[in-house]
Amino acid sequence: MGKTLFRAILLIGLGIGAGFVHAQLNKQGANPVPLTLQNTQTSTDTAKPPAAGDSKPAQSTAETPAVQPTPEAPKPEQVAPTAPEAQKPAEQTPPPQAPQNDMFISIAQAKELYDKKARGQWDGIFIDARPYHEFTEGHIPGSMHIDKKYFDGAVPKKVRDYLPGMPVVIYCHGENCTDSEAVAARLIALKRSIGPIQIIKEGYPGWTKAGYPVDSGGEVGFE
C-alpha cells in the first residue's frame, strides 16, 4: 500500500508540475486563459462620445477593427432613455455609458440596430449564443446561431464566411448569462477583423419582454 500511495502522489505531483508549467506558458501564448474583452473598446467607440478633455483617439490594434467607430452605430442620444440619469440636467449628466463593460448595449439600442438592418442601413449580424434547441424555439429574426461550443475545433465555417469585417450583436439569456461574453472573447481572439462586437445586456428575455419581433426554426441565410 505504501508503494502504491507513493506512486499515486508522484503521479499527482507530475500532473501538478506539468500543469503549472503549462499555465505559465499559456500566459505568454496567443490565447491566454482566461480570455478577456478588455482589448476592445467596441461599443464604446460606437455608442459613447469622447469624454470631456479626452483628446486622444481610442487605442486600436490592427487585428481588431472593432475599435473603429462606425457611423451606423447608435448614438446615446438616439436611443430611448432607460435610466433615471437621462432625466437629469445636461450639466449633471455623466457620460451615458458605464465606464466598464462598454460593449454592452440596451434592448432599445439593439432594437434600433435591428430596425436599421431592416431598412438596409446597418449590415451587421445578430448572433444567438444560446444552445441550438433554444435558438430554434425562438430568436431575433435574421440571427446567426453560434454558441461557444462551435469554437471547440476548427474555426467555424460560418465565422470564416460571414463574420470578418462585420459588426455583430450577441445575445444569450440575459444578465446572468456569460455565453455572449464567451463567444465575444473567442471572436476577438480569432483576430479575424470581426467587429464592432456588442452584447445585448438583457439578452433574449429582454427582447421578448419588450414585445419585439421573434422568429423560430433554423437559421436563414447562413448555410
Added chain:
Amino acid sequence: MSKAPRVGVFGSGVLLVLRAVLGGLFVLAAYQKLFASPFSSQSFYEAVSAFKVTDDIEQKRLATFIIPWIELFSGLALIAGLWTRAAAVVINLLLAVFIAGIVSVTLRGLSVDCSCFGNFKLLCGNDAIDLFKGTKPVGWCKVGEDAAMLLMGAALWVYGGGWISLDEALAKPKPAKASPKD
C-alpha cells in the same frame, strides 16, 4: 490490500479492457481540455468557474491546467499498465472530486456544462443515444456515469493491471527454488 490478488488469463483480459477503456477515456478527456482546439483550455476554465468553488482567477487557472495533466498521466499509466494501482487510486480520487462537484451544483440548481470531454459527450446529453438524449450534461446522469467509471477504477485498484501490463513485465523474476539435489 498490500498486494494485488493474482488473476488468471481471462481476468487479465478483463483488466486489460478496463485499463484501455478507463485510461483511454481519461486521456481523451485531458486531450479535449488541453489540446483539441485553441479554446479548449478556455472552455474548461469557464466550466471550472461555473462550479463556483472559488472566485480567485489564479486558482481557477491552475485547476484548468493541472486537472487535465493529472488525468493525462494517470490515463497513460493505466493504458500501459505501469503503476496501475497507483493510477487507479489517482483516477478514483479525481472521480470522487468530480462526483462531489456535480452533486453540489445539481443540488444548488446551477446549470453547468462540465466540458469533461470537450464537445464529445460520453453518454449524458449525447443526442446520438436515445436513452440519454436531452439529459443535462451535468446532473444525476453524470453522477451515474462517473460512478460507473469509479467502479472500473476500484477493480483496477484491487486487482492491478493483470498479466498483460508493464507492471508484470517489469516485476522482478522470482528466484528459482533450489532443487533438493543442490
